[in-house]
Amino acid sequence: MITTTASLAGRTVFRIGYGALQLERLHDRRGEAVALLRRAVELGVDHVDTAEFYGFGFANDVIREVLRPEDDVLVVTKVGADPNPGGRVPLRLAQRPEQLRASVEDNLRSLGVDRLGVVNLRRLDTGPGLRPEGDQVVDLDDQLAVMTALRDEGKIGAIGLSSVTLDGLRRALPAGIVCVQNAYSLVSRDDEDILRLCTAEGIAWVPFFPLGGAFPGLPKATEEPAVHAVAESLGVTPSQVGLAWLLHHAPNVLLIPGTADAAHLEANIAVGGIALDAAHLATLDGIESRSNDVPIG
Numbered sequence: 001m002i003t004t005t006a007s008l009a010g011r012t013v014f015r016i017g018y019g020a021l022q023l024e025r026l027h028d029r030r031g032e033a034v035a036l037l038r039r040a041v042e043l044g045v046d047h048v049d050t051a052e053f054y055g056f057g058f059a060n061d062v063i064r065e066v067l068r069p070e071d072d073v074l075v076v077t078k079v080g081a082d083p084n085p086g087g088r089v090p091l092r093l094a095q096r097p098e099q100l101r102a103s104v105e106d107n108l109r110s111l112g113v114d115r116l117g118v119v120n121l122r123r124l125d126t127g128p129g130l131r132p133e134g135d136q137v138v139d140l141d142d143q144l145a146v147m148t149a150l151r152d153e154g155k156i157g158a159i160g161l162s163s164v165t166l167d168g169l170r171r172a173l174p175a176g177i178v179c180v181q182n183a184y185s186l187v188s189r190d191d192e193d194i195l196r197l198c199t200a201e202g203i204a205w206v207p208f209f210p211l212g213g214a215f216p217g218l219p220k221a222t223e224e225p226a227v228h229a230v231a232e233s234l235g236v237t238p239s240q241v242g243l244a245w246l247l248h249h250a251p252n253v254l255l256i257p258g259t260a261d262a263a264h265l266e267a268n269i270a271v272g273g274i275a276l277d278a279a280h281l282a283t284l285d286g287i288e289s290r291s292n293d294v295p296i297g
Helices: 020-026 030-042 054-066 097-111 140-152 166-175 192-201 225-234 238-249 262-273 278-285
Strands: 005-008 011-014 047-049 074-079 081-083 091-093 116-122 156-162 177-181
Touching (some): 020 047, 030 262, 074 097, 081 097, 097 140, 116 140, 140 156, 140 166, 166 177, 166 192, 177 192, 238 262, 238 278
Parallel strands (some): 074 116, 116 156, 156 177
Antiparallel strands (some): 005 011
16 A cells, blocks of 8 residues: 655645645535535645635635634645736736735735745746746746745745756755646656656655646546556546556655545545555556647647
8 A cells, every 4th residue: 555644844744635726616606615625624635735816816715714723734825827817818927026925925815824834836847838928037046035035034834846847946956845746647757857856855746737638639647548447457437546646656746636526526535545556557657658748828
């Protein structure tokens, strides 16, 4: 069996958390959103990933309502982009140091806290998605300077990075990075070298798009015949196999699958109990890795 806990920002957490992005699907059913997040906590979730631009503040608002101090849930948010209601893309880049500081303040207000447990700086240097242009092209050192200042001021507990390159992570290590969020899955393992560095440095690896691309044309783990074969042999779903492979692949992997459905939430949490044997892992490791580095927009 795999280890069910790992380290994040100096804490021991359950390796399966909750990504709050999907809460926005329940925007008009707030009671369901509240019940879903409460159920996640009941099932043992003790770290939640969010952002001010998730549902234009809705996710943070639900988190503020649901989570109590006695729940002891670590909330991880991110900066580098802000909500963009009405835009072709529902977020706009906010990479400049003063924008990062303003985004931290926005998260403090919407979450109703004096200190953010972990804040990920989304660099957008790699992976699928937007790329910075013009005044949004900012040197990493300038961004880390404001992030460490915010940490020194007590507004941030710890700093993470997202959509970062290997060189970027190496440059950032002296700042004390606690986690890295990059697009990574069984079918898109471009960042294996970054994962190895994180493992060596005791940095949590928190993949987004953990089952492959959410954009058209990107590979998906659930479309792989080998994944379906392993799932059938174990009596689980292909999605569960894709997530379980990540937990088996490296001990510092943390998952933050998102869902707006209670049954799907329970299925995600159950992944922690799925044991992949050597034959299963050999079959899955043999799946070809394809790039997900496709700029969007």
